[in-house]
Amino acid sequence: MLIRLAHWFLRIYWFIVRPVTLGVRILMVSQGRVVLVKxxxxxxxxxxxxxxxxxxxxxxxxxxxxxxxCGAVLNQLQFIGIYSNLGEHKSDHVNLFLSTDFxxxxxxxxxxxxxxxxxxxxxxxxxSPGSMRKIIAYTNGSLEATGLW
Numbered sequence: 001m002l003i004r005l006a007h008w009f010l011r012i013y014w015f016i017v018r019p020v021t022l023g024v025r026i027l028m029v030s031q032g033r034v035v036l037v038k039x040x041x042x043x044x045x046x047x048x049x050x051x052x053x054x055x056x057x058x059x060x061x062x063x064x065x066x067x068x069x070c071g072a073v074l075n076q077l078q079f080i081g082i083y084s085n086l087g088e089h090k091s092d093h094v095n096l097f098l099s100t101d102f103x104x105x106x107x108x109x110x111x112x113x114x115x116x117x118x119x120x121x122x123x124x125x126x127x128s129p130g131s132m133r134k135i136i137a138y139t140n141g142s143l144e145a146t147g148l149w
Contacts, residue, residue: 003111007041020091024062025049025131027080027098027138028072033117034135035104036127037069040113044128047135048072048115049094062097070115071107074099080143085130096134098143 025047028035036045048069052061059077066072078098085092107115118124120139123132137143 004041018091021093022052023049023092023094024052024058024065025094025096025134026062026066026072026074027096027134028066028074028102029098029100029120029138030102030117032120034120034123034138035070035072035115035117036124036131037112038114038116039111041111044126045116045118045124045131046128047096047131052095058095058097062095066099066102067107068109069107069112071105073103073105075101075103083130094130098138 026049027047037048038045048066050065063074066074076099080096080098083094083096085094
């Protein structure tokens with residue numbers, strides 16, 4: 001409950017300040033399944049990821065976020081592209097990576113309610129629109145052709 005309240009205040013802050021942010025997301029696909037996370041403060045499923053910290057490279061950020069959110073160790077990484085998300089009153093720039101070579105260990109994170117791997121053609125109905133677009137583009141082989149998160 002407290003984390004949902006904090007997220008609500010953060011959205012008010014974004015409305016007032018209108019920040020420019022930099023983030024990372026990872027499309028982890030193995031054996032026809034994609035890994036998604038469900039945050040404790042939102043009702044949708046998302047590709048794992050988060051914000052880039054000061055003095056952190058994009059690669060360091062995505063490796064850290066994958067480890068924090070779902071206990072993943074990423075081996076091979078491929079940079080897909082950068083996408084803009086202009087919702088929630090901020091200018092968010094999300095760097096998308098792909099990994100088909102990773103391992104997942106058990107991880108407990110207060111921010112993440114659930115981690116699950118779904119068949120690419122059987123995603124949960126409440127998958128976030130941005131995550132859904134990236135997964136569909138990946139399955140269609142047109143990932144680089146999309147422009148909006």
